[in-house]
Amino acid sequence: MEIKEKFPGIFLIDGKLAVKNQISGWRPFGEQLIKVGSTEYRFWDPNRSKLAAAIMKGLKVVPIKEGDKILYLGIAHGFTASFISSIIGKNGIIYGVEFAPRVFNELLPVTEKAKNIVPILGDARKPETYSWVETCDVVYVDIAQPDLTEVAIRNCKAFLKRGGYLLLAIKTQSIDVTAPAKRIIDCEVEKLRAEGFEILDVRSLEPFEERHGFVVARM
Ligand SMILES: C[S@@+](CC[C@H](N)C(=O)[O-])C[C@H]1O[C@@H](n2cnc3c(N)ncnc32)[C@H](O)[C@@H]1O
Known part of the structure; x- marks a missing residue:
C-alpha cells in the first residue's frame, strides 16, 4: 500500500483521497475507514465533495x-x-x-x-x-x-x-x-x-x- 501526504493533513492512499480520522471509528456519512499501524484514515469521496x-x-x-x-x-x-x-x-x-x-x-x-x-x-x-x-x-x-x-x-x-x-x-x-x-x-x-x-x-x-x-x- 502506498501512502503519500499530498497536502498537510491530506493523503493519497493507493491513489484515493483520505484524512486521518480524529475520532476512532467515526464514519458520519458511511465512509470507508482503513487502519495502517496505529493510524486510522477516513476516505474522502470526490464525487461528494x-x-x-x-x-x-x-x-x-x-x-x-x-x-x-x-x-x-x-x-x-x-x-x-x-x-x-x-x-x-x-x-x-x-x-x-x-x-x-x-x-x-x-x-x-x-x-x-x-x-x-x-x-x-x-x-x-x-x-x-x-x-x-x-x-x-x-x-x-x-x-x-x-x-x-x-x-x-x-x-x-x-x-x-x-x-x-x-x-x-x-x-x-x-x-x-x-x-x-x-x-x-x-x-x-x-x-x-x-x-x-x-x-x-x-x-x-x-x-x-x-x-x-x-x-x-x-x-
Ligand atoms: C451544494 S450545497 C453544499 C454542500 C457542502 N458544501 C458540502 O460539500 O458538504 C449548498 C448549500 O448551501 C446552502 N445555502 C444556499 N444559499 C445559502 C445562503 N444564502 N446562506 C446559507 N446557506 C445557503 C443550501 O441550503 C445548501 O445546503
Whole structure:
C-alpha cells in the first residue's frame, strides 16, 4: 500500500483521497475507514465533495492547515466540513453557516462529534447577523446561488484576514443555464480580480461535478 501526504493533513492512499480520522471509528456519512499501524484514515469521496474533486483535478494550492479558523458558507450536512475538521484539528475552528433548517438539523450530529465546528443557522447574504464570528484564515463558499461571488466577497471583507484565502465553488447552472460553463467561471474570476483578489488556481470539477468550477484566491 502506498501512502503519500499530498497536502498537510491530506493523503493519497493507493491513489484515493483520505484524512486521518480524529475520532476512532467515526464514519458520519458511511465512509470507508482503513487502519495502517496505529493510524486510522477516513476516505474522502470526490464525487461528494467539491474540495476533494478539486484536489483530484490537480489543485496546486490547498491553503487549509492545522489550527486554521474557517468561515464555511453553505456547510449543508457537513460532508466536506467533516474532512476540513480533521485537517485543522482540535486547535482549529469552522464557523459553518447554513440557511435550510432541515439540512441544518442533519449537520448537528456531525458538529456534536467533531467538536471544532460551530453550526450557525443563518443566511450568508446577511453577514451582519453573525458579526460575532472572529477574523478567519480561510473563507470557504459553496452556496450554489446566482450571486455566490458577491456573497463571497462581502463575507471576505467582513471576516477574512489580510492575506487570507477564499475557496469558492462555482455552480454555473445557478448563475446561467445557457452560457458555456467556462465563460461563467471566467466572469466570476474577473469579479474577484476586480476586488483585488489574487487568483491562485482555477479548476473545472468535471467529471466529478458537471459545469462546476473551483477557485482558490488570496485577499
Ligand atoms: C451544494 S450545497 C453544499 C454542500 C457542502 N458544501 C458540502 O460539500 O458538504 C449548498 C448549500 O448551501 C446552502 N445555502 C444556499 N444559499 C445559502 C445562503 N444564502 N446562506 C446559507 N446557506 C445557503 C443550501 O441550503 C445548501 O445546503
